[in-house]
Amino acid sequence: MSISTGQQFSYAKRVQNVPQSFVREILKVASNPEIISFAGGLPNPSLFPVKELEACSATAFQKFGRQALQYASTEGLYPLREFIANRYKQRHKLDVSPEQILITNGSQQALDLIAKLFINPGDKVVVERPGYLGALQCFSMFQADILEAGLDNDGINTQELDGLLSCNPVKFFYGIPNFQNPTGISYTEEKRRKTAGILARHGTPFIEDDPYGEISFGYKTPAPIFSHLPDQTILLGSFSKIIAPGLRLGWMLANPEIIRKATILKQASDLHSGNLTQYILCEFLAKHDLDMHIERIKQQYEHQCKVMLEAIHHYFPFSISYTRPLGGMFCWLTLPQGITARELLQRALKENIIFVPGDTFYARDADPQTLRLNFSNVAEDAMKQGLRKLGSMI
Amino acid sequence: MSISTGQQFSYAKRVQNVPQSFVREILKVASNPEIISFAGGLPNPSLFPVKELEACSATAFQKFGRQALQYASTEGLYPLREFIANRYKQRHKLDVSPEQILITNGSQQALDLIAKLFINPGDKVVVERPGYLGALQCFSMFQADILEAGLDNDGINTQELDGLLSCNPVKFFYGIPNFQNPTGISYTEEKRRKTAGILARHGTPFIEDDPYGEISFGYKTPAPIFSHLPDQTILLGSFSKIIAPGLRLGWMLANPEIIRKATILKQASDLHSGNLTQYILCEFLAKHDLDMHIERIKQQYEHQCKVMLEAIHHYFPFSISYTRPLGGMFCWLTLPQGITARELLQRALKENIIFVPGDTFYARDADPQTLRLNFSNVAEDAMKQGLRKLGSMI
Numbered sequence: 001m002s003i004s005t006g007q008q009f010s011y012a013k014r015v016q017n018v019p020q021s022f023v024r025e026i027l028k029v030a031s032n033p034e035i036i037s038f039a040g041g042l043p044n045p046s047l048f049p050v051k052e053l054e055a056c057s058a059t060a061f062q063k064f065g066r067q068a069l070q071y072a073s074t075e076g077l078y079p080l081r082e083f084i085a086n087r088y089k090q091r092h093k094l095d096v097s098p099e100q101i102l103i104t105n106g107s108q109q110a111l112d113l114i115a116k117l118f119i120n121p122g123d124k125v126v127v128e129r130p131g132y133l134g135a136l137q138c139f140s141m142f143q144a145d146i147l148e149a150g151l152d153n154d155g156i157n158t159q160e161l162d163g164l165l166s167c168n169p170v171k172f173f174y175g176i177p178n179f180q181n182p183t184g185i186s187y188t189e190e191k192r193r194k195t196a197g198i199l200a201r202h203g204t205p206f207i208e209d210d211p212y213g214e215i216s217f218g219y220k221t222p223a224p225i226f227s228h229l230p231d232q233t234i235l236l237g238s239f240s241k242i243i244a245p246g247l248r249l250g251w252m253l254a255n256p257e258i259i260r261k262a263t264i265l266k267q268a269s270d271l272h273s274g275n276l277t278q279y280i281l282c283e284f285l286a287k288h289d290l291d292m293h294i295e296r297i298k299q300q301y302e303h304q305c306k307v308m309l310e311a312i313h314h315y316f317p318f319s320i321s322y323t324r325p326l327g328g329m330f331c332w333l334t335l336p337q338g339i340t341a342r343e344l345l346q347r348a349l350k351e352n353i354i355f356v357p358g359d360t361f362y363a364r365d366a367d368p369q370t371l372r373l374n375f376s377n378v379a380e381d382a383m384k385q386g387l388r389k390l391g392s393m394i
Numbered sequence: 395m396s397i398s399t400g401q402q403f404s405y406a407k408r409v410q411n412v413p414q415s416f417v418r419e420i421l422k423v424a425s426n427p428e429i430i431s432f433a434g435g436l437p438n439p440s441l442f443p444v445k446e447l448e449a450c451s452a453t454a455f456q457k458f459g460r461q462a463l464q465y466a467s468t469e470g471l472y473p474l475r476e477f478i479a480n481r482y483k484q485r486h487k488l489d490v491s492p493e494q495i496l497i498t499n500g501s502q503q504a505l506d507l508i509a510k511l512f513i514n515p516g517d518k519v520v521v522e523r524p525g526y527l528g529a530l531q532c533f534s535m536f537q538a539d540i541l542e543a544g545l546d547n548d549g550i551n552t553q554e555l556d557g558l559l560s561c562n563p564v565k566f567f568y569g570i571p572n573f574q575n576p577t578g579i580s581y582t583e584e585k586r587r588k589t590a591g592i593l594a595r596h597g598t599p600f601i602e603d604d605p606y607g608e609i610s611f612g613y614k615t616p617a618p619i620f621s622h623l624p625d626q627t628i629l630l631g632s633f634s635k636i637i638a639p640g641l642r643l644g645w646m647l648a649n650p651e652i653i654r655k656a657t658i659l660k661q662a663s664d665l666h667s668g669n670l671t672q673y674i675l676c677e678f679l680a681k682h683d684l685d686m687h688i689e690r691i692k693q694q695y696e697h698q699c700k701v702m703l704e705a706i707h708h709y710f711p712f713s714i715s716y717t718r719p720l721g722g723m724f725c726w727l728t729l730p731q732g733i734t735a736r737e738l739l740q741r742a743l744k745e746n747i748i749f750v751p752g753d754t755f756y757a758r759d760a761d762p763q764t765l766r767l768n769f770s771n772v773a774e775d776a777m778k779q780g781l782r783k784l785g786s787m788i
Contacts, residue, residue, distance in 0.1 A: 008597040008598065008599050008625075008626050009511075009512065009599050009626075009652060010512070010565065011511060011512060011655070012510065012511060012512050012513055012514045012517075013514055014510060014514075015510070015511060015655060015659070018658050018659060018662055040465075041465075042464060042465055043464075045460035045461075045463065045464050046460070048459070048460050048463045048464070050455060050459035050460060050463065053455065053463065054451075054452060054455035054456070054459070057448075057451045057452070057455065058448065058451070058452060061444060061447065061448035061451065062448070065442070065444035065448070066439035066440070066442050066444060067439070068640050069439065069442045069444065069447065069638035069639070069640035069641070070436060070437075070439050070442070070638070070639060070640055071434075071435075071436055071634075071639045071640070072640065104664075105499065105664040105665075105667075105668075106664060106665060108662075108663070108664050108665045109663065109664040112662070112663045112664065116406065116408060116409075116535065117403075117405060117406060117409060118403065118404070118405060118406050119406055120406045120407055120408075121515075123406075134662065134665070137661065137662040138662045138663070140662075141510065141659060141662045141663075171404065203402040204402065205402050205403050231402075232402050232403075240465075244463035244464070244670075245463070245464060245465045245669075246462050246463035246464055246465070246466065246668070246669035246670045247463070247668070247669075247670060248664070248665075248666070248667065248668045248669065258403060261405070261409060264412050265409070265412060265535060267531065268412055268502075268506070268528065268531040268532045268534075268535045269502070269503065269506045269532070269535075269663075270498075270499040270500060270502050270503040270506065270642070271499075271500060271502045271528070271642075272642070273499075273642065274499075274640070274641070274642045274668040274671055275639075275640035275641075275642065276638075276640045276641060276671060276674075277668055277670060277671060280670075
């Protein structure tokens with residue numbers, strides 16, 4: 001017996017607030033192998049340590065089989081949290097304990113937990129302009145009022161940030177100080193200190209998202225803003241760009257009180273992150289030299305970035321402006337007046353080329369002249385060919 | 395330079411609403427090997443197909459290595475969604491398509507997405523009394539006003555349900571019609587039809603959680619309420635109890651419009667569920683006979699349930715009442731007046747025995763005489779010994 005009824009579901013207000021990711025829509029086109037895609041935010045799969053992870057998976061099954069397949073603690077596997085804490089000690093002399101780390105499903109879930117922790121509908125948060133789409137989506141879902149502070153070439157525009165914090169009660173400032181998505185811009189040491197000072201003065205917490213910090217091109221990444229403002233910062237990290245996103249493992253570092261609260265919210269959200277994959281990852285980190293692995297990623301991405309910047313310089317009109325990333329996966333272009341990124345995309349699609357129009361990365365008053373190009377996952381020849389064609393279209 | 399600041403974080407209202415799971419607190423004690431634990435909700439790890447999953451993992455790495463380690467679609471792996479849709483066809487003649495299925499991190503994440511989809515602060519939802527703690531936590535986190543309808547031995551008390559729906563605007567009714575957690579109670583065929591009728595009449599959506607439906611003891615589980623009310627029901631499933639929870643994979647079945655909206659929310663929540671584990675699971679489902687595997691689980695749990703019921707009958711005073719589950723993992727006891735479950739737990743802890751006091755499973759006006767006993771993960775001898783001691787304490 002099937003009782004016929006009308007549509008009885010009535011959605012929550014937050015549902016109207018979440019734009020579907022245009023990036024992920026474009027990526028559906030990208031499965032066509034003839035497409036030259038500058039659109040994705042994907043790490044290069046040729047650098048995934050497939051054989052090594054396969055062996056680590058076998059070991060994890062043999063050593064911890066039943067345990068790795070059972071329910072686990074919400075906080076995450078202790079040795080994994082220890083590894084992360086130690087790495088902060090080694091890289092940046094941060095004195096943090098495993099108890100300050102919560103394992104999440106990539107850093108995107110950390111954003112979800114942070115939104116749950118702090119955002120009441122209508123609360124104001126500040127993000128970078130342009131900013132990470134996944135954060136815009138997540139904060140919108142929780143009905144935040146999103147304010148934007150502009151990005152300069154050396155990091156956040158501190159005057160704008162200061163102005164916003166002076167005029168508004170703000171729950172937190174969210175930013176990506178290393179090789180930002182979508183622009184590739186990094187905060188200088190000086191800018192970090194200044195930003196920390198402003199945040200301290202206003203008592204505004206900082207959500208420091210750092211998925212790309214390890215992928216630097218012959219450049220010593222300054223210490224995270226967390227090091228200047230440990231009580232007031234939540235630092236997010238991810239294994240997606242340095243090992244593999246398919247494991248879905250990232251983390252949140254914060255003071256123990258926040259981690260305890262975030263753990264309760266995670267418990268109600270999905271109990272815990274993948275247990276088997278945490279065991280596999282732990283094996284990998286114990287057996288392999290992560291620095292050496294990351295070195296290979298850095299070298300390849302640095303080369304691909306160089307090829308991209310040279311091709312842009314060579315094929316694109318002089319009137320274009322673009323960032324020169326010191327790491328990460330993205331470059332950001334501003335087109336001359338006369339053609340918008342959406343118009344360019346329409347033409348590019350006919351030539352089987354795709355990229356993400358920059359207007360996607362603004363909370364309001366989008367700049368239609370901007371676009372994001374990914375260099376981590378485009379083969380050298382395709383990159384040159386694609387950029388030559390794009391250049392001739394502009 | 396470390397700028398010293400006070401605590402600047404100001405939590406959202408929802409944070410005050412989420413009680414930490416007492417169950418998970420008790421489970422921390424349970425890691426002591428001398429403890430006899432009736433507390434967990436854990437499947438029996440001796441039944442995990444460790445060898446098989448290890449082999450499937452090797453195959454997944456070899457066949458799909460880079461793909462399985464890359465970012466993936468939010469909806470989940472298509473063949474996995476196909477498998478789930480087909481199984482509904484085989485088991486219950488449900489005509490559902492893979493497009494109606496969204497892969498989640500266990501069914502707990504489906505609850506999070508449902509709360510995101512439907513609950514505005516203060517919205518009323520109806521749950522079973524007593525009800526699943528993870529749902530109470532999740533709906534509380536989203537500031538729902540939780541109403542409770544009592545459970546009878548044949549399922550929800552339809553009079554109470556009808557009464558609540560008549561007097562209140564209710565966003566949805568949430569229940570577990572098969573071998574409920576915490577009571578082990580199942581809805582009869584008759585009760586399902588009646589429930590569907592009431593929900594149809596009031597136009598109230600049903601969230602049908604079904605993690606245990608496949609674990610039935612020589613008893614043909616009636617078709618889900620979804621089959622009576624497909625446009626108005628969201629049906630949740632999980633691989634945690636039939637394969638292994640450490641994979642963190644479950645799903646949500648609903649009409650395509652809801653799945654589309656839930657997919658956008660999941661995108662903002664954690665992009666997608668574990669990709670590698672989805673490939674491993676797909677290999678397992680393609681290569682092995684799931685029915686045969688589940689048959690082994692059913693036989694063992696049925697035996698353990700029988701041992702538990704016999705021991706209760708044998709060792710407990712006549713004045714106690716308890717459910718006689720037809721499947722699942724839990725039995726529910728009501729103590730005679732004179733001793734509460736919390737008092738019993740204090741005594742039991744001294745004898746290294748733990749269980750979950752039933753008051754945890756109520757939204758309000760908890761019954762202090764009740765308690766939940768898990769039988770899936772207790773060895774036969776320990777079970778007899780533990781129940782004998784418990785019986786003598788009462």
